[in-house]
Amino acid sequence: MHNAMSSPPAVTEAGQILESVFGYSQFRGRQAEIIEHVINGGDALVLMPTGGGKSLCYQIPALVRSGVAVVISPLIALMTDQVSALRQQGVRAAALNSSLPAETRAETERALQAGTIDLLYVAPERLLNSDLMHRLSAIDVALFAIDEAHCVSQWGHDFRPEYQQLGAIGERFPHVPRLALTATADQRTREEIRSGLLPDDAASFVSSFDRPNIRYEVGLKERPREQLLAFIRSRHAGESGIVYCMSRRATEQIADWLNTRGIPALAYHAGLEQTLRAHHQARFLREEGLVMVATVAFGMGIDKPDVRFVAHLDLPKTLEAYYQETGRAGRDGLPADAWLVYGLQDIYRIRQMGAESSAGEGHKRREKQRLEALLGFCETHECRRPTLLGHFGEHYAGRCEYCDNCQSPPRTWDAADPARRLLSCVYRTGQRFGAAHVIDVLLGQDNDRIRQRGHDQLSTFAIGTDLSRSTWQSVIRQLLAHGYLEPDPEGHGGLRLNDACRPLLRGEQGLELREDLPAQRPQSRARVAASDVAMAPDTWAALRAQRRRLAETEGVPPYVIFHDATLLAMVEQHPRSLEEFAALPGVGARKLERYGEAFLETLATLPDPASR
Template identity: 90%
Template sequence: MHDAMSSKPSVSAGHVLEAVFGYSHFRGRQAEVIEHVIGGGDALVLMPTGGGKSLCYQIPALVRSGVAVVVSPLIALMTDQVTALRQQGVRAAALNSSLPTEERAETEHALRTGDIDLLYIAPERLLNSDLMQRLAGIDVALFAIDEAHCVSQWGHDFRPEYLQLGVIAERFPDVPRIALTATADQRTREEIRDRLLPSDAASFVSSFDRPNIRYQVGLKERPREQLLQFIRDRHAGESGIVYCMSRRATEQIADWLNTRGVPALAYHAGLESTLRAHHQARFLREEGLVMVATVAFGMGIDKPDVRFVAHLDLPKTLEAYYQETGRAGRDGLPAEAWLVYGLQDIYRIRQMGAESQAGEGHKRREQHRLEALLGFCETSECRRPTLLAHFGESYAGHCGHCDNCQSPPRTWDAADPARRLLSCVYRTGQRFGAAHVIDVLLGQDNERIRQRGHHRLSTFGIGKDLARATWQSVTRQLLARGYLEPDPDGHGGLRLNDACRPLLRGECGLSLREDLPARRSEPRTRVAAADVAMAPDTWAALRAQRRRLADTEGVPPYVIFHDATLLAMVEQQPSNLEEFAALPGVGARKLERYAEAFLDTLAALPDSSMR
């Protein structure tokens, strides 16, 4: 931290917040958490990505006596956080397998002599080395367990080493522990408490709403072209993440985007490790890159200026979707979560659930998670209540910021068509796919139908009044609602679920979304032009200055200053050190190192650039 505070004199949390991190006030429940941990309390902290979780242990680490040990699952995450902290004058370091021997020895020496305030370490290294014994001989301020949802054996980021972290309580019973995550349903929260924290640990659960993220869900028609149009119309020249289900798809789509003028990289677990690390480093350091990735990418990515996260395939759960989309807009500026899906996506994830070898209890829980995901995709109402309800949070009213609020979809009475389709599935033997069933409904007199005698069925041709696209829509929505399910033989067939019986008997009605052709996205004004009263030259000059400083110091641009700080420079036009110090994100060390360069940039601009 700042040299003046390196001996940890008695300082308040608010003073550290302003002097080191450059912010004048706490957000949400940060202040409660920080005071609780400073006082020696244990805590479970759930805050959305970008909500300021890191400060909940970083500030206590700078106020309490001793070194704070931060357990982190990824080397890249440790490196990113240590780099950012050092830029702010904080004495931070990491111990991991990627360090050269000399640097590792220097860190271990600093640990012994009390010259480190925060030590980042992987769970394996803490558990499988003599580090635990060495820590027992020094003053430990606290243990912070980041990405604590990794302890859940049924989670999408499960790390078995996290299960062993309970040993911290045995070796350091009097040292406070704080477990933090951005996403955890009720079951995962209970696992975190049971395995990582004492029974009396306080819980601090912030709202999971990310009001700066706009959610948009559409039907998959020509997914590559839809993605390209979305990027060109709304995020040209901006950083984003595109998630795909398969490794092959990530490489193909990244190559395709590059040929269309969108700079893109691929990332998946099958890439050679040095290439994978190179791609991640480029994404963090360069501006305007798109990362096309499997879910192997993203956990712990601190890049604040990701302006969009797109899904070309359905994620496995709503929890996974929330975590993946949460990587957009960490800086609080506008961002988008964009998803397209179709009948085959729903069929695939339902089939995965049907083939699961897990116990019945787990299968029921996973079924509930799947229903939540499909409910979010298919809803015709505001998307936020469905999303937040999955995390036990209610949301009243319409957000006015998602696709359904801005362009409310129409619904139609689909009870009769649904009964006709369900009847056709039954009469064809409950073993054929959607395409064949729809052919029967439309009365397609082809060889495949005649070979099976389906031209003689009572349902043959009873759906000629509706278009094929409408029948595909009805099929998708019946599958999503659980009235239909995949044939367990895995050959692509559909069969009835018991849930459809009341509908077939006429005991209930059915209203479905009216699927409309995909519309071209409305062009979005760039962040700079939208938020700084049309001062693009000033914005460009400040970004160029940030890039020069970042290149000189070998760090990502956002480590110098976030976009939000640059926007504040454009809006407030500081002309001296006092005014510059008042900008958000400008602490004492950054004021000393960078203020003159940015003040000179602003002073050199012609008056015309400010109008």
């Protein structure tokens, strides 16, 4: 935090607000310089990982600068959640959206006119397609914050066409600072954000994209439901998580299946009736230990800090989408898992989707590059972080010692000769048959399908009997992943050679592939609460129960009262007075006043682990 003797008054005030309102003693990362820049009227592009504290970069300037700060947010659920949290901290925040009763909207508009709102959350559609712009022109506006700014990118994973019209803010309010904020954007998306939402001289603040509290694990899909169940039971029993699936049908089937096995789960996809979707999302936010099984329609508006895992049962479309989705885990900074299983069919399907796309060649080429980055991340036998972070232009040196590859380094083998045999078989069978048929030829299978096509007479017939069927499937999967093979563009399920395989076929290039081992039962990991407070599990349980009671009374999610990280600090420090309680992270003046006594009473009935 800035030194009060040398810092400008506004910056000193920002530090005081950080502590008195939000309950933190110092800024993190680049927060301080971003906040100072905006307080002084600067425009900014802010790229900061999920859980890195982006919201404070506009919330604190909103409380320092005069006037109302307008926050453009893409989802009603997200703005509702943030307004609720801010009000708990004593901040005058409100939202204007279509879900509100007419009376509430009118009351908010009167408060806006009277200057009694510090932060106003609105969707881009409401800002652009109503008289709100006119109302704002007549009052003092502190700043505009455009959250989830990657939505402006037409070829991004969360495109919202309304975002492309937000450049009108600069024309209408040329002297009001603008921030565009996102947790993920590759270089092309960053350029689109700058050109579409910000003036040319806007400063860029790019924080590290590393989420050191997230453990990345990628495995082969064998029996995905059982693999998922074993993962949840062994590592995250009783904890909140998100499971992503490609199809709507799969979300419902897997949610039902988990429920029959004692894992409370809900389904979420765009095909559900709107009120049911909203009900499921509200339950996920308010309840602890619930698993949401969803398509990518779910997630962008989720600000739940205690999601302990994000699991993928299908490959996402890009590494950028994967990063965004996994970033919903561990927003509170406590340990979390990003777990993914995939197989040959996933790679085939996602490559086929790219081949069948009706987009222009330039876009198809860029999407192919994004897919190559995703597959490179999945198939790497090195530390996963350099591949993941390198996609966003960030260098990561060394090993993280926390991903699956660092903790259990995979073995590799010289697969150049098997790869050449397989590629030759694909070529000699006509480059129109799928993996099963090609492997049958390599293994010398005697069946009608092979004899009718004369494939038992090929030179590649039975030249692969030294390897198992599962090994050949592994070779095909990895050749598809590395771009040596590609799906038949006609969509008939066949494989064909890519020009990239020529050096390999000619013997000019070697090939090391991962050795696929049978899936093993996940190793048990103590739950976050139990591992960090192993000496005081009763205290942890009592504090969570107190938080739940307060949340139910006030009609808010438990984490709005206090994050898990604050509860853990209570366990570790066992405060005995309001003064000691005020020193805990996440305890601002308003929360101290509202909840301090209740939690101190709970702690007073429990033994202090330090005295044992």
